Amino acid sequence: MIKTIIFDLGGVLIDVDMPHCFQNMKALGVDVEALAKTPSSAPASTVCEGITISGVLNDYQIGKIPTEEFLSMILKVSAPGTTRQQVLDAWNSCLQELPKYKLDFVKQLRSEGYVTHLLSNTNDAHWKYILETSFPEPAENYFDQLFLSQEMGLAKPDPNIYAEVLRRIGTPADECLFIDDSSDNCKAAEALGIHTYNAPVHTDWREEVLKKI
Numbered sequence: 001m002i003k004t005i006i007f008d009l010g011g012v013l014i015d016v017d018m019p020h021c022f023q024n025m026k027a028l029g030v031d032v033e034a035l036a037k038t039p040s041s042a043p044a045s046t047v048c049e050g051i052t053i054s055g056v057l058n059d060y061q062i063g064k065i066p067t068e069e070f071l072s073m074i075l076k077v078s079a080p081g082t083t084r085q086q087v088l089d090a091w092n093s094c095l096q097e098l099p100k101y102k103l104d105f106v107k108q109l110r111s112e113g114y115v116t117h118l119l120s121n122t123n124d125a126h127w128k129y130i131l132e133t134s135f136p137e138p139a140e141n142y143f144d145q146l147f148l149s150q151e152m153g154l155a156k157p158d159p160n161i162y163a164e165v166l167r168r169i170g171t172p173a174d175e176c177l178f179i180d181d182s183s184d185n186c187k188a189a190e191a192l193g194i195h196t197y198n199a200p201v202h203t204d205w206r207e208e209v210l211k212k213i
Contacts, residue, residue, distance in 0.1 A: 002195060002213040004169065004176045005109060007143070008156075009120035010047065011181030011201045013106075014098040014134055018047050021094035028090055029079030032057075040064075045121055045155030046182045060123050063150035067124045091125055098134035105206050106142045114213070119147040119165055119178070121155045145169060156180070157188035166192065177212055179205070 010016040022032045038055035045058050053061065060070045074087045106116055118139070122130075127148060131139065139146060147165050154161035166173055173193035180186050186196040197212050199205040 002114075002175060002177045004115040004117065004171045005209075005213070006117045006119050006147075006165065006176055006178045006194075007106065008178075008180040008182075008185070008199075009118060009122060009130070010095075012179055012199050012205075013102050014130060015096035015202060016047070016094050017096055018094050021091065024090035024093045025074075025087075028082050028086060030074055030077055030087075030090075035074075035077070042155075043158055045149070046157060046185055047121060052184075058155070061121055061149050062153050062155050063124075064153070070123075070125075088125060092129045095126060095129055095134070098130070100136070101204070101206075103136070103142060105209075110142075115169075115171070116143050117145045117147060117165070117169060118143045119156070119161070121149045123150050156182070156185040159188055159191065162189050162192050162194060166194075177209070179209060 007013060025032050036053055036055045036057055040055050040059050042058055042062055042064065044052050044054040045061060046052050056065065056070070056073060059065045065073075071084055071087050075082060075084060078087060110116055127150070135142070145168065147161075149155040149161070152161060152164060154164065166176070174195070177195045177197065178186065178189045179197045179199050180189070181199050181201050183198050186198045189196050195212065197205070197209055
């Protein structure tokens with residue numbers, strides 16, 4: 001019996017357009033592919049379905065690099081005259097609408113007795129931007145716990161992040177439903193016994209989730 005629902009953020013709740021972000025970064029003279037190939041001991045991680053990052057970009061996503069250091073690194077490989085704000089705006093340009101009906105749905109589930117959590121591969125700049133522009137109320141009003149890659153030092157689809165979430169929430173895997181737009185992330189969760197729903201992006205997936213619970 002499903003008692004706990006774990007939501008992904010980008011691609012499930014908030015619409016994300018990473019190609020748009022990369023295009024804007026390239027317009028500043030940034031070689032995004034080169035950044036992704038820089039050496040890193042961290043395993044590659046997902047941003048959304050079909051897009052995996054590694055190198056500096058992934059290190060930032062798991063909190064190995066603070067925001068100011070990340071922005072400084074980008075500025076060093078940007079066109080002359082590029083400003084910090086231009087880099088930050090380009091980086092955040094992937095973040096689009098967070099439809100109100102999705103947040104209302106999360107609140108509805110909580111009112112019906114379900115425990116809701118957020119598990120997101122994100123980074124400090126994106127998370128701050130989302131809190132400022134997308135949530136009409138504090139995120140804690142929607143989720144019992146927030147599990148963010150940059151705070152956990154882990155990112156999906158690393159199995160360790162799911163194991164750590166299960167440990168912290170104290171709920172058996174078979175009582176949890178995990179909703180993510182990435183099939184790789186869902187498969188990794190399923191390997192630990194978590195029920196999943198692979199949500200298509202830019203869709204209203206509420207009815208399908210209700211069928212799962």
